[in-house]
Amino acid sequence: LPVAVGLVACLYAAVGHAGATGYIAVMELFGLEPQTIRPTALLLNVIVGTIATLQFARAGHFRRQLLLPLAVASVPAAAIGGWLRLPTAAFEGLVGAVLLVSATQIFHRSTRAERAASPQRILPTAALITLGGFLGLLSGLTGVGGGVFLTPALLALNAAPVKQVAAVSAPFILVNSIAGLAGWFMAGNTLPAIGPPLIVAVIIGGLLGGQLGAFRLPPKSLRLLMAVVLVLAGVKLLTRGVAG
Numbered sequence: 001l002p003v004a005v006g007l008v009a010c011l012y013a014a015v016g017h018a019g020a021t022g023y024i025a026v027m028e029l030f031g032l033e034p035q036t037i038r039p040t041a042l043l044l045n046v047i048v049g050t051i052a053t054l055q056f057a058r059a060g061h062f063r064r065q066l067l068l069p070l071a072v073a074s075v076p077a078a079a080i081g082g083w084l085r086l087p088t089a090a091f092e093g094l095v096g097a098v099l100l101v102s103a104t105q106i107f108h109r110s111t112r113a114e115r116a117a118s119p120q121r122i123l124p125t126a127a128l129i130t131l132g133g134f135l136g137l138l139s140g141l142t143g144v145g146g147g148v149f150l151t152p153a154l155l156a157l158n159a160a161p162v163k164q165v166a167a168v169s170a171p172f173i174l175v176n177s178i179a180g181l182a183g184w185f186m187a188g189n190t191l192p193a194i195g196p197p198l199i200v201a202v203i204i205g206g207l208l209g210g211q212l213g214a215f216r217l218p219p220k221s222l223r224l225l226m227a228v229v230l231v232l233a234g235v236k237l238l239t240r241g242v243a244g
Contacts, residue, residue, distance in 0.1 A: 015225050046178055074176055
């Protein structure tokens with residue numbers, strides 16, 4: 001389990017994500033109880049999200065003006081989404097299919113011939129607040145980290161270069177994961193016992209992945225890796241939706 005979780009942390013941290021969807025899938029495969037999986041995934045998300053945030057910030061890719069409007073709206077919206085109890089099977093299947101389509105588009109753009117980069121769009125603050133609120137609600141409803149929704153949205157809107165998208169996704173996931181963990185405690189729950197090997201594994205994986213994504217991987221490779229992450233998240237949601 002620690003080896004699998006560490007590999008997930010490495011893969012996701014390289015694209016500015018924290019790995020919640022991967023942790024959940026791995027822990028389900030290993031037969032952990034649902035009441036253990038959710039808070040454990042949130043805690044691991046906070047650890048890896050912190051590492052990825054620091055790594056991409058150290059590399060100079062972080063844009064505060066892009067993150068703040070998104071985060072301000074997403075945190076309360078994610079709390080509302082987590083509080084709502086809706087029949088989500090069809091909803092999760094639809095979201096999973098959308099993520100797979102997004103992954104296909106990102107993969108296609110990454111493999112076609114290089115062209116002159118189009119100018120980046122400066123999104124109005126109101127548009128960023130609206131986007132953050134919508135993605136936060138979607139994150140809370142599905143229990144999936146907001147980064148898998150934020151990354152394809154920002155790339156589709158051409159809001160920032162790929163490394164800046166990763167640098168914004170990491171803290172976006174971090175603040176939403178902290179909010180989710182706070183909601184878990186406010187509901188009177190406690191954290192399950194988490195073995196030190198699991199913590200060590202995600203720290204090592206997060207450090208390695210964050211270093212690769214922030215400093216080593218070229219933008220084209222980072223886009224391809226983002227497509228892989230979105231495929232993994234999309235398949236998980238689609239499978240969960242079909243299974244009901």
